Amino acid sequence: MSKESPNDQKMLEDLLAVCRKNLPKVNEDLITKAFKFALEAHKHDLRASGEPYFYHPYEVARIVVEEFPLDDITVVATLLHDVVEDTDFDLNLMTKEFGKEVTEIVDGVTKISGIFKGQDITKAENYRKMLLSMVKDVRVILVKFADKLHNMRTLEFVSPDKQKRIAQETLEIYAPFANRFGLGRVKWELEDLSFKYLNKETYEDLVSKVKSSRKEREAYIKRFSDPVRKKLDEYGLKYEMGGRPKHFYSIYRKMMKRNKPFEEIYDLFALRIILDTENTNECYTTLGIVNQMYLPVPDRFKDYISIPKNNNYQSIHTTVVGPEGRLVEVQIRTKKMHEIAERGLAAHWKYKEDKSTTDKDLENWLNWIRDIFEGAGKDDSRREIMEDFKLNLYQDEIYVFTPKGELRRLPIDSTPVDFAFEIHSNVGYQCIGAKINGKIVPLDTPLHSGDQIEVITSKNQHPNKNWLKFAKTQKAKSAIRKWMNKEEEKIVKAGKEIWNKKLKKLKLSFSTSDVSKIARKYKYDNNSQFFQAIAQGNVNLDQILIDTGDKSTEEQEKIIAFDKFADIARKDAGGILVDGKSSGIMYSYAKCCNPIPGDPVIGYITVGEGIKIHRKTCNNLINLSSIDADKLIAVQWPGNDGTLFVAGLTVKGEDSPGILNDIAHTIVSYKNTNIKSININTNDSTFEGSVMVYVNNLEHLNNLIERLKKLRGLYKVERFEGI
Numbered sequence: 001m002s003k004e005s006p007n008d009q010k011m012l013e014d015l016l017a018v019c020r021k022n023l024p025k026v027n028e029d030l031i032t033k034a035f036k037f038a039l040e041a042h043k044h045d046l047r048a049s050g051e052p053y054f055y056h057p058y059e060v061a062r063i064v065v066e067e068f069p070l071d072d073i074t075v076v077a078t079l080l081h082d083v084v085e086d087t088d089f090d091l092n093l094m095t096k097e098f099g100k101e102v103t104e105i106v107d108g109v110t111k112i113s114g115i116f117k118g119q120d121i122t123k124a125e126n127y128r129k130m131l132l133s134m135v136k137d138v139r140v141i142l143v144k145f146a147d148k149l150h151n152m153r154t155l156e157f158v159s160p161d162k163q164k165r166i167a168q169e170t171l172e173i174y175a176p177f178a179n180r181f182g183l184g185r186v187k188w189e190l191e192d193l194s195f196k197y198l199n200k201e202t203y204e205d206l207v208s209k210v211k212s213s214r215k216e217r218e219a220y221i222k223r224f225s226d227p228v229r230k231k232l233d234e235y236g237l238k239y240e241m242g243g244r245p246k247h248f249y250s251i252y253r254k255m256m257k258r259n260k261p262f263e264e265i266y267d268l269f270a271l272r273i274i275l276d277t278e279n280t281n282e283c284y285t286t287l288g289i290v291n292q293m294y295l296p297v298p299d300r301f302k303d304y305i306s307i308p309k310n311n312n313y314q315s316i317h318t319t320v321v322g323p324e325g326r327l328v329e330v331q332i333r334t335k336k337m338h339e340i341a342e343r344g345l346a347a348h349w350k351y352k353e354d355k356s357t358t359d360k361d362l363e364n365w366l367n368w369i370r371d372i373f374e375g376a377g378k379d380d381s382r383r384e385i386m387e388d389f390k391l392n393l394y395q396d397e398i399y400v401f402t403p404k405g406e407l408r409r410l411p412i413d414s415t416p417v418d419f420a421f422e423i424h425s426n427v428g429y430q431c432i433g434a435k436i437n438g439k440i441v442p443l444d445t446p447l448h449s450g451d452q453i454e455v456i457t458s459k460n461q462h463p464n465k466n467w468l469k470f471a472k473t474q475k476a477k478s479a480i481r482k483w484m485n486k487e488e489e490k491i492v493k494a495g496k497e498i499w500n501k502k503l504k505k506l507k508l509s510f511s512t513s514d515v516s517k518i519a520r521k522y523k524y525d526n527n528s529q530f531f532q533a534i535a536q537g538n539v540n541l542d543q544i545l546i547d548t549g550d551k552s553t554e555e556q557e558k559i560i561a562f563d564k565f566a567d568i569a570r571k572d573a574g575g576i577l578v579d580g581k582s583s584g585i586m587y588s589y590a591k592c593c594n595p596i597p598g599d600p601v602i603g604y605i606t607v608g609e610g611i612k613i614h615r616k617t618c619n620n621l622i623n624l625s626s627i628d629a630d631k632l633i634a635v636q637w638p639g640n641d642g643t644l645f646v647a648g649l650t651v652k653g654e655d656s657p658g659i660l661n662d663i664a665h666t667i668v669s670y671k672n673t674n675i676k677s678i679n680i681n682t683n684d685s686t687f688e689g690s691v692m693v694y695v696n697n698l699e700h701l702n703n704l705i706e707r708l709k710k711l712r713g714l715y716k717v718e719r720f721e722g723i
Contacts, residue, residue: 008039011058015075018062022069027076027107034076034098041087055182056150056186057082063146067186067343074139077105081143081260085110108140109147141177145186148174152193167197168388170191182312184342191249199252204246209262217269224294225271225446231289238276239286244331269328274338287316290330294320297327305337305478307399307407325335405452413446414472420455421476428479430457444470462487488532495531502541518544520591525606565692565720566596569646573597574638576613586610587635593618596700597645603635611635644694646676646703648720655687656711666707673704689718 012035019026031615038057061078068074078099083089084106088681095103140372152170155163171194178187196203221243232239255262275282290296300319308314315333322328333341397409400419408422416434420427431454440456447453456517463480471477503510510518512527519530522539533539570589578585587603592613595601601612604621613635616620637645660680667673673693680689695701701719708717 011035015058015061015065018065019072019075022065023072023075025072028070030076030098032070034079037097038079038083041083041089045086047154047157049154053082053086056154060143060146060150063149064143064202067146067149067183068142070139070142073101074105074143076144077102077109077139078146080106080423081109081147087405104145105139109143115395141181145174145178145181145183149186152190155193155197163197167194170194170433171198182309182343185311187601188250191202192247195249195252199700202252203248206251206262206648208246210246210251219272220269220323220326221328224269224328228271228273228290231293232273232286235285235289237286238280240274240479242272242278244270244272244329256376269322270331271324271328272331272338272504273333275332275334278336280334283316283334286332287318290318290320290332292324294319294328300327305333309397315341321341362435375419398447398451400447400449401452403452403454410447411472415444415446415470416441416453416455417443417467417471417480418473419447419453420457421471421473421479423455425479426475427457429463430459430484432456432458432461432463443467488528492528492531495534498534498541499531502545506545508545512522516591542632565648565690566594569596569648576601576603577636577638578611578633582696587613590618590621593621596647597637598647598695598701601635603633605633621647644674644696647695649691649693649705649706649708650689650716650718650720651680651691651714652686652688652716653711654715655682658711659687659713663691663708666711667691667704670704671696671700671709673700680710 012032014327015035016026016028016031019028019031023259035058040052042053042057047053047056057079062073064070064074080094080098080102084091084094089108091103094106098206148170151166155166158166170190175187175190175194178190192203225241229241231433232241251262254260258264273286275286287634289673297319300317303315305314305316314337315331317329317331319327319329398412398414400408400410402408402413408419410418410422416436417428417431419434420431431443434443434445435454435456436445436447436451438452463483465480465484467480468477471480499515515527515530519525519527522530522544523532524530524533530539534541566589576587578587587610589595590604590612595613595615595618600616601613602616602621603613611633651663660678664675667675673695676692676694678691680687691703693701696702705717705719708714
């Protein structure tokens with residue numbers, strides 16, 4: 001190991017000092033060992049800023065100790081969190097040196113880092129992996145939050161494109177995720193830092209306006225709070241009082257939501273009263289004092305002490321009319337509530353006596369994530385699950401009741417259908433109507449906090465596709481899709497049976513690809529839709545089979561020949577790159593335009609069939625993209641960097657001695673073009689066949705075709721394309 005510098009020694013001493021201050025117990029030897037191990041592992045690495053890479057895990061460890069002071073094991077794991085991912089050291093060595101507990105946290109953080117690499121953050125399976133790693137040990141996600149926070153604090157050193165991508169990912173995933181874990185301070189900072197890089201001009205304008213109005217705000221809050229202080233002192237209450245920190249992204253969102261300028265956003269005037277007590281009654285006493293002194297605004301009162309948020313947040317929020325008619329938001333909470341509001345899970349850990357066991361509160365923090373994926377199977381498209389995931393992160397909650405008075409939390413704007421599935425999936429499936437506060441209402445009626453809902457069911461009722469338009473919870477939407485897919489499978493199966501009986505009766509035989517061609521001909525997206533139409537009586541099956549029977553054997557042979565060639569050419573090219581990367585994403589080639597290597601291509605995201613690869617000139621694609629351009633995705637052949645690809649030519653001409661040799665010589669003599677295969681069939685005085693060649697690009701191929709056309713006796717040369 002290399003010798004530590006005086007600066008390294010000071011960093012270690014500073015870290016140990018803050019650990020002693022914040023942690024219940026400290027294994028200084030283990031932290032020291034981890035510090036030196038990470039320092040050695042990263043000794044040759046530099047960050048984008050040019051500073052030693054080790055500064056990153058060190059600063060992340062400092063954040064962990066100061067923001068989430070759980071235990072020394074978390075600090076050790078944080079110091080080592082990039083070692084496995086970025087160096088040659090593996091998990092086995094980690095276990096040997098630091099034990100299984102540390103290794104599992106490091107491994108979990110490494111997995112989560114892998115999930116978010118690159119620009120594709122829409123893979124639902126990866127979120128399942130993240131869930132599993134978190135449920136195993138919740139400290140994994142806390143280390144990841146600290147890691148993300150330090151990366152955002154140092155984002156200025158990476159390229160502008162990377163800044164925007166990382167900031168967007170942070171704003172969409174990590175900030176609301178931190179909020180769900182009750183990590184208030186982390187959430188605000190992540191949002192403000194993301195905002196800074198995504199909308200720099202507006203951010204700087206807001207910073208300037210907040211700064212210039214600070215003195216006026218502080219003077220006003222003093223005028224407002226002085227009488228309140230006097231009264232609280234008279235009651236003998238112990239408290240801290242101060243303005244609430246201003247978060248720029250929050251101000252910006254309110255400006256956008258309410259379509260108002262900065263000057264009109266009411267809660268720039270805000271006061272927080274933190275009571276030094278464990279008696280929650282003192283919070284209500286304080287509320288009474290504030291309401292006696294200033295007129296409360298009724299619809300801006302929220303009691304999160306009686307009914308805490310899912311992330312265990314507790315506080316009273318009230319808005320009152322202060323001097324000069326200005327609105328002031330007042331938050332009232334105990335010291336413990338404040339710590340949980342700021343540090344969430346970490347504060348909860350601090351107040352637990354037995355830190356070796358989990359408990360109900362801890363489980364509640366994780367249950368909402370499990371709900372997102374409950375019943376979400378392969379039938380759900382990845383994009384739908386991801387959108388639901390983001391939705392669940394952002395949604396506010398309402399509190400509604402069963403007829404027996406049991407409380408249920410639901411996302412805002414939920415409907416009786418969401419409530420029904422929240423009670424039980426069978427209640428949801430058979431839901432025919434609902435009563436809200438005793439009145440019968442339609443199933444798409446939005447629910448409000450305090451509503452009492454009674455679900456009306458019928459054994460003859462089944463989910464309706466229209467329910468998906470107003471259902472809000474993933475639990476409801478997933479169950480509806482699941483039922484619809486099962487029903488669809490039954491209809492498809494019935495259609496197949498009708499089709500097979502008809503073929504058997506007429507003694508006909510069709511392959512799957514033959515059926516696909518018929519389905520496309522009659523404007524069905526896939527075979528399943530075609531079979532559904534048969535089952536539902538929407539097609540004239542006899543007419544279809546008569547029309548299909550008229551197709552000449554020659555044309556069918558051409559289709560089969562092209563399909564074989566297309567398979568060879570695509571396999572030879574190495575498949576398709578999605579967003580510039582070879583990935584496990586499911587894709588297939590659209591039959592309407594039969595793209596082959598060399599064609600300019602683009603992907604279209606379908607439901608249940610992955611990405612369909614079309615030619616950019618495809619008429620079907622142009623129609624689809626005009627309906628939903630968001631479903632288009634960049635794809636390309638791997639051969640765009642100069643790699644050769646296989647192209648097919650069909651040739652026809654007069655059969656004469658040496659014609660095969662002339663064709664081969666013309667091809668090879670142009671740019672040393674390699675021939676993969678030649679297949680020529682003669683018939684009387686004519687010949688017809690196909691040639692497969694390796695070319696650089698379409699220009700190479702077109703020039704080759706023009707040269708072949710000049711051969712005597714050759715009257716047809718064209719690129720081999722689908723019929």
